[in-house]
Every structure is written in structure tokens, then in C-alpha cells.
Amino acid sequence: MILAAVRQIPAHHNCLVTGNWERAAYRYDDVGMEIRGGAIGYGSVGSRVAVIMTAMGANVFVHDPWADPKALEPGITLTDSLDDLMGSCRIVTVHARVTDDSHHMIGAHELQKMPAGSVFVNCARGL
Numbered sequence: 001m002i003l004a005a006v007r008q009i010p011a012h013h014n015c016l017v018t019g020n021w022e023r024a025a026y027r028y029d030d031v032g033m034e035i036r037g038g039a040i041g042y043g044s045v046g047s048r049v050a051v052i053m054t055a056m057g058a059n060v061f062v063h064d065p066w067a068d069p070k071a072l073e074p075g076i077t078l079t080d081s082l083d084d085l086m087g088s089c090r091i092v093t094v095h096a097r098v099t100d101d102s103h104h105m106i107g108a109h110e111l112q113k114m115p116a117g118s119v120f121v122n123c124a125r126g127l
Contacts, residue, residue: 001121034059038089040082040105041124042067046095049123050076053091061085064096086113093121 015021037053039046042064050060054075061077063085069078079085082105086092092114096102102124111120 001123035091036061036089038063038079038085038092040064040085040092040094041096042072042078043095043097045123046093047073049093049095058091061089065101082110083113086110087115090115090117091119091121094124096124098125 012021035053035056035058037050037058037060039050039053039060039062042050042062046062046064050062051073053060054073059077060075061079061084062072063079063082067078072078094106096105106122114120
């Protein structure tokens with residue numbers, strides 16, 4: 001989902017199918033060559049997604065109040081706050097468990113902090 005959104009694959013596929021392909025539309029301007037990715041939740045799924053983003057060359061930041069900083073994989077940085085992550089990452093993916101603390105964790109306030117053209121993928125339930 002992240003790659004499809006970042007590279008706008010559905011929109012480009014639609015242009016190709018309808019015969020409206022424009023080569024100029026296929027560029028890196030939307031997210032840039034250097035990608036800052038953020039993962040909210042560093043459990044079994046969030047940690048795997050973070051590692052995959054790192055393997056693809058992204059600078060990855062994690063927000064998880066329960067994550068052990070010593071257990072982070074190389075190249076992954078724990079952020080001090082959710083606001084820091086939302087304000088600095090162009091790609092944010094959510095893998096947090098539903099708890100009283102995480103319920104309604106993401107709202108308009110948090111989404112407005114994201115840079116223009118960012119991608120937000122919610123793989124969690126109940127946020």
C-alpha cells in the first residue's frame with residue numbers, strides 16, 4: 001500500500017489503460033529521493049514494516065511509548081513524540097494496538113501536521 005500510494009500506481013495505471021500516459025507525471029517530486037518514513041507502533045508488524053522501509057533506503061522513525069530503544073533495528077530511530085513523527089515524516093504507517101491510550105490517537109490535528117503530499121496508511125483498527 002505504501003509503495004502504491006507513494007508512486008501513485010493506481011492513478012498511473014488508470015492513465016495507461018485510458019491512453020493518457022504522461023511521462024512527465026512520473027517523477028520523485030511528491031515525496032523526494034530521500035524518504036523519511038514513520039511507523040506508529042513497533043510491535044511484530046510495525047517493526048517488520050520499519051525494517052522493510054529501512055531496506056528500501058528510507059530514514060525510519062518510530063513512535064511507540066512501550067518500545068525499548070535498545071531493541072530497535074539498526075537505522076531506526078525512536079521519536080520523542082507523536083507530533084515530532086507526524087511533522088517530519090512524508091510517509092506514516094500505523095500498526096498500534098487498540099488500547100485506551102491509542103483510541104482516537106490520530107485525528108485532524110495530527111494529520112494537519114504532516115507535510116504537504118504526505119502518505120498516511122492506517123493498518124490499525126479503532127484509531
